[in-house]
Amino acid sequence: MKVLLIDIDEHRAKKIDAIITWAGIELLSVTDSDADIYQLVGELHPEIILVDTNSPNRDTLEHLAQLQKGAPRTVINLGGNRSESINRLASEAGISLYAIDAVPTALLQSLIDIAISYFHSVNQLRAEVEALKPTTDARQSLNKAKKFIMDTYGLTEDQATDLLNKNADRQRKPVTDVARQLLDTGSFI
Amino acid sequence: MGTINNRNGLQLEKPDVTLGFIPLTDCAPLVIAQEKGYFAGEGLNVTLSREASWAGIRDKVGLGILDGAQMLASIPVASRLGVGGPKIDMVSAMVLDLNGNAITINNQLYKHLYEIDSRCEFSPLIAAQALQCLIEENKRSKRPKLRFGVVYPCSTQSYELRYWLASAGIDPDRDIEIVVIPPPKMVTAMTDGDIHGFCVGEPWNTLAVQQQIGHVVATKYQLWNNSPEKVFAVSESWSKENPLTHQAMLRALIKACIWLDKKENRRATAKIISQAAYIALPEETVALSLTGSSLKHHGLPAEKVEDFHVFHRYSANFPWLNHAEWFISQMYRWGQLTTPVNIEETVAAVYKPSLFRIAAAAVGIECPSIDRKTEGNLHEKMILTKSQHIGPNQFLDGQVISVGGIIKYLEKQNLSKADIPALRLINTRKEV
Known part of the structure; x- marks a missing residue:
């Protein structure tokens, strides 16, 4: 064939x-x-x-x-x-x-079914990955920011997390925004 | 969801619809209905989808991916019969335009024909006869066959090209080679030397002449005055499930066609439909034929042909059953259809004058009370200039088809592959 x-x-x-x-x-x-x-x-x-x-x-x-x-x-x-x-x-x-x-019709039917399910699963997977992207991006910048604080100020991970949370509270911003801001500008303000 | 149709307060079954079109000058009714708000005025939220092939349009309407589409007038008929593709039950309640096609041949071929008879410049019949001489000469010298392009096997263009060739006794299936090429690729195929001529809708003929690669030897208007070109079609099941939506579309399209037929709106139309989202060609190329200028030869001024594109006058939008009969006659003539069918029943299942009359009444326009008319009996000079209801309907070969006389007409066609006795047996209606 x-x-x-x-x-x-x-x-x-x-x-x-x-x-x-x-x-x-x-x-x-x-x-x-x-x-x-x-x-x-x-x-x-x-x-x-x-x-x-x-x-x-x-x-x-x-x-x-x-x-x-x-x-x-x-x-x-x-x-x-x-x-x-x-x-x-x-x-x-x-x-x-x-x-x-x-x-034979049966062969065509299976070929179509396999093709659709393959495309469907791949497309679905891609959609799920796309949907998750904001969350994974946020986690990544949070981790980078912590590492930046630990390296720059010689703090532990717990202390770095605490510092980020406190700054977020004071600025009334989500902690991920503060983390991104820190990575972009190198400072909390 | 559930928009109220403001006309009669009835709710449209499917206010959000997707309609397909092919980038050609006569996609104008759909585009204008959209751009000028006629669809919106009927409570419709329309998405226009530019399609690349007639087969694609046909199958998407059949599968319900498109709700409706612009189609070659012959496609719903061919699909009903399963000719040149799968059997799909479609209906058409409205014709979108008349005329608009032309046959263009490349410079070299035109030069040959012009040398044989210089009257090729203005006469399609003489051009065909000159071509016949050339083909005979080619046969004697064992030169390869000439190649002509059309856009779809069962297309109006295919039947027009064949009609023109056969008028001089050229057998389109033996004396030349016909290939199928999508409209936007036609001019390139001629430039590349893949084809010697083509029959296609505007603006591609004008473009070929403007680019100085070819000459127009016949227009659809010359082959058969005011013959149907594109229709608006939906699948039969869709039309049954969405009768009010269908009517709303027809009303919007009729209004767009009325607007389009006004001379003063043609320039504006060219500006809109030449845009990238629609035809994507220079406005000047699209404007020529729309404003009634038939450009045939580079170096010569364009001819004035007011009826090059007709969108509304001459009862253009009415789906005449005898037009559908003519398509079937050509399918038999060229052997695309061999099984005898009841022609009268077939065309009545596809073209729907009764649905058109409802929409026409709602819009407030007059429309014919008969479903069939005689063809080939009205010469240009017989028409009163103010008459908008009826137009010239002559054939190139001067033949006349009376109402109910399609088989008699088919019998008179040369080179025909039709089995007339078998057709007579199944079409028992008394012939005129």
């Missing part, structure tokens, strides 16, 4: 590569917008094509499907049913699917 990627950026291509190799499918080529699609598909004979949903090359793929009975065609429903997973593949991963008639 051969899969051709068209207009899929490197970032997504890497992910798909991992999925496809895992499934024992051969990944043919990653191309950009300027490639000659007629030549490419004609020479490589892929069974499945994954293309960026917003690729301008999609209309050319439609034409190929019309010219050659054996060329991959748009898959918009699986086994005659409107498929939620194809919708999610397009809206979440930004990928549209083309396949020749001979590719």
Whole structure:
């Protein structure tokens, strides 16, 4: 089984590569917008094509499907049913699917499911990391500020923490703001 | 959520919608409805999404990622039949514009045709005949086929290019090669020598002439006066679930089209739609055809063609069923559709004049009480200049299609792959 990627950026291509190799499918080529699609598909004979949903090359793929009975065609429903997973593949991963008639529906379904879950988990992970970022940043500046106090004034960690808290109280500011201010200016005021 | 529709106090089912468009001059109705507040006036909060391909627009509407979109007038019909793509049930209750396309060929090819017959400069029929001579000569000298670009296999442009070629007996599937290239890449493909000619919507023809890489040999207006170009389409299930929202969109789009058709608003339109978020080309390039200047040859002044883009007059927005029938006839003619279908039932399922009439009544404009009309019987010179309800409708080859006479018309077309007896069998309605 051969899969051709068209207009899929490197970032997504890497992910798909991992999925496809895992499934024992051969990944043919990653191309950009300027490639000659007629030549490419004609020479490589892929069974499945994954293309960026917003690729301008999609209309050319439609034409190929019309010219050659054996060329991959748009898959918009699986086994005659409107498929939620194809919708999610397009809206979440930004990928549209083309396949020749001979590719079994079950195989396409698993390929889509794996792709979605992979994109979903990676995206979710990234979202969680993003959500945590303010907290981790704050902790980091607090720790840096403590280290700065310990190094500059020869105090212990407990004393440095106490000093930061007291200054924050007096200035009526969150302790992380005071820590950042200390790191930026080198002083508490 | 739950905006009140100020017209009749009814709540819109889905006030927040995303509509797709392709960067072409005739994305104007959607853009103007947005920029001039016609959507907002109907209680709609619209996000316009610039799309890169017709297949993308078609599938996103089918999957519900887009609520509705600008589409080639032939796409909802082709999708209903599963021609050139998956079968998707779409409906269109409104045409967005008439005319607006042209066929451009590169300088070298134009020079050849001009040497054969200099009347190519103004006559599409003679240009096609000259091309036929050249193709015969190429065949004898075993030169490679000429390549022409269109934007989508089942596009209005594809049928127009084929119509023009066939008028001189050129078989588009054997004598030349047709390739599909997205509109924004068409001019580059010609510059790079990948294609010798193309049929595409504005502003890409004007751009090719301005960049001095090609000449326009035919406009859509010349091929078939005032024929439908883009429609507004939604999926059938969406239209059933959101009837009030659909009506609100139609009202806003009709108002935008009325505004757009006024001569004095065309310059302003060019300024708006040429912006980076929409077409992203120089205002001057977009303005030419919009203000009724048909630029065909570099070095020669542009021709005055007031009807180069028609957005409202001549009952332009009405979804005529016989227009959809014409698209089906061309699908049969070129062998894209081989299964005989009931043409009358198919077009009635896709084009929705009844929905348009409701919106037209709400906006307060007149609209036709019939769903089909005769084509090819009104010459420019027969039209009263003040008439805004009906326009010229001539074909390049002078043919006439009477109401109910689509199969009879198809039978007369040359190079046709249509199985007329099979079509007659399934379309039992008495022919005129």
